[in-house]
Amino acid sequence: MLWQMVSSITDSFDSALNRWAVDIADPKPGEHLLDIGAGVGPSSLVAAHRGVQVTALEPSRFMRAGLSLRNRIANGPIRVVAGSVESIPLQNEVVDVAIAVNSFHHWQDRSKGLAEIHRVMKPAGRLYLVEEDFDSEQHSMSEAMNRFFSSHQELAVDPLVAQDELAGAGFSSMDMRSETVADEPVRLFSARR
Numbered sequence: 001m002l003w004q005m006v007s008s009i010t011d012s013f014d015s016a017l018n019r020w021a022v023d024i025a026d027p028k029p030g031e032h033l034l035d036i037g038a039g040v041g042p043s044s045l046v047a048a049h050r051g052v053q054v055t056a057l058e059p060s061r062f063m064r065a066g067l068s069l070r071n072r073i074a075n076g077p078i079r080v081v082a083g084s085v086e087s088i089p090l091q092n093e094v095v096d097v098a099i100a101v102n103s104f105h106h107w108q109d110r111s112k113g114l115a116e117i118h119r120v121m122k123p124a125g126r127l128y129l130v131e132e133d134f135d136s137e138q139h140s141m142s143e144a145m146n147r148f149f150s151s152h153q154e155l156a157v158d159p160l161v162a163q164d165e166l167a168g169a170g171f172s173s174m175d176m177r178s179e180t181v182a183d184e185p186v187r188l189f190s191a192r193r
């Protein structure tokens with residue numbers, strides 16, 4: 001179990017889930033992608049390597065330090081920004097695509113965060129929220145997550161509530177899909193501005 005936890009941390013440097021998330025979001029070269037709760041940048045780096053203009057938003061100084069180091073090694077294609085989704089330090093209508101991988105359930109105020117994403121997105125911008133389903137018994141880490149992070153289950157995003165929150169923030173074309181990525185259950189919430 002400990003090994004699963006350790007490998008999930010090293011995975012966060014470059015995981016199949018992040019590559020899948022970027023494939024689903026399908027940002028085109030030159031488009032502006034906002035990676036919300038970017039961590040050490042696994043999604044940001046994949047997108048930047050595809051010629052996408054990336055802003056990585058990350059509140060944790062520790063995560064940003066790792067991300068900035070990786071960004072420097074990659075010759076700095078990513079704009080690393082300190083801040084949280086509830087107050088995004090960007091102007092209105094500048095983002096084409098926003099993604100958040102395993103970050104949505106951490107937000108302090110999801111309605112406020114979604115309203116902020118809506119504000120910074122261009123009209124017809126696309127939003128993709130990817131959440132591993134740690135509550136599912138199919139997930140190899142469900143037992144470990146519930147044992148080590150007892151609060152994690154309380155944070156799990158209810159799909160119906162999320163749809164309401166997206167609609168409340170002004171998004172349209174909401175969808176929620178369950179997928180399997182690298183043998184693990186995942187939920188994908190998508191919407192358009």
Ligand SMILES: C[S@@+](CC[C@H](N)C(=O)[O-])C[C@H]1O[C@@H](n2cnc3c(N)ncnc32)[C@H](O)[C@@H]1O
Nearest residue numbers: 012037038039060084085101102103106107108
């Ligand atoms: C499980 S990590 C996922 C990191 C990265 N997206 C990945 O796929 O490896 C969750 C991230 O969400 C960030 N986070 C927590 N609260 C946040 C908030 N209110 N706004 C933006 N990001 C937040 C954390 O600092 C952390 O880096």
